Amino acid sequence: MVTLPPTDELRTAGGVLRYCFYGPADGFPVIAHGGSPSSRWKRPVQLEAMAPSGLRMLHYDRPGYGGSTRRPGRTVVDAVSDVRLLAEAQGWSRFAVFGGSGGGPHALACAALLPEMVTRCAVLSGIKPTARPGLDEPVLRTDLAGHAAGIMEQVAVGGPESPAEPGPPARDDPDALARLHATFTDSLDGWVDDTLAFGRPWGFDVEAITVPVALWRGTDDQAVPADHAEWLLSHIPGAEGHVYTGGHLPGPDIYNDIYEWLRRP
Numbered sequence: 001m002v003t004l005p006p007t008d009e010l011r012t013a014g015g016v017l018r019y020c021f022y023g024p025a026d027g028f029p030v031i032a033h034g035g036s037p038s039s040r041w042k043r044p045v046q047l048e049a050m051a052p053s054g055l056r057m058l059h060y061d062r063p064g065y066g067g068s069t070r071r072p073g074r075t076v077v078d079a080v081s082d083v084r085l086l087a088e089a090q091g092w093s094r095f096a097v098f099g100g101s102g103g104g105p106h107a108l109a110c111a112a113l114l115p116e117m118v119t120r121c122a123v124l125s126g127i128k129p130t131a132r133p134g135l136d137e138p139v140l141r142t143d144l145a146g147h148a149a150g151i152m153e154q155v156a157v158g159g160p161e162s163p164a165e166p167g168p169p170a171r172d173d174p175d176a177l178a179r180l181h182a183t184f185t186d187s188l189d190g191w192v193d194d195t196l197a198f199g200r201p202w203g204f205d206v207e208a209i210t211v212p213v214a215l216w217r218g219t220d221d222q223a224v225p226a227d228h229a230e231w232l233l234s235h236i237p238g239a240e241g242h243v244y245t246g247g248h249l250p251g252p253d254i255y256n257d258i259y260e261w262l263r264r265p
Contacts, residue, residue: 015069036102132199
């Protein structure tokens with residue numbers, strides 16, 4: 001039986017954005033940007049810290065993920081207009097943003113271009129700009145399809161939901177399977193379009209960010225090397241750096257620290 005939170009939809013000029021909420025209705029508002037790939041439905045390690053945080057977290061699927069309408073050719077900065085629309089639909093004039101891994105650039109775009117709305121920006125295992133001119137979409141799609149197939153092969157023989165995070169067999173967990181389908185099984189479009197967007201100019205200047213920014217990275221992150229956080233820290237004015245012992249995905253204690261930081265005035 002699937003026990004994931006219900007999905008809401010926002011209709012925009014470009015189609016539909018799907019999202020869901022975590023936390024109390026009167027909690028401090030946060031708009032969260034998932035990694036690449038990921039979906040609006042979060043894994044247990046995140047939920048364990050999210051429940052007591054007192055935050056009202058809106059997790060949405062970027063175009064191409066989880067049933068959100070694909071937007072071919074989208075750039076990182078395109079997330080800003082989506083977030084503005086999502087916030088206005090909730091009546092939120094002030095909110096924090098959080099981005100994990102590939103969600104980091106999208107959260108930073110909001111911090112740069114929505115300073116009148118964004119209170120704070122937290123980034124976990126975030127990536128720096130890396131030009132990849134001439135990246136071929138069909139070749140990329142084939143490559144990512146191979147990665148997705150490899151993950152699902154491991155799931156089929158009793159592997160966890162995420163190769164980067166130990167856990168129970170995903171094949172026995174309807175929630176885990178639903179998350180995998182929303183992430184890349186039903187469609188690779190979101191993953192493909194994220195990767196293409198990261199290799200092009202992001203469309204904003206991180207040095208123009210004026211709201212408080214904090215960056216977290218793990219000592220043993222095999223997915224995003226330390227130089228990504230170092231580059232961001234050297235280019236974002238006043239950014240705080242936090243290093244924890246662990247890999248790309250931390251435990252609940254680090255998520256607790258991030259959520260507490262987001263709540264600060």
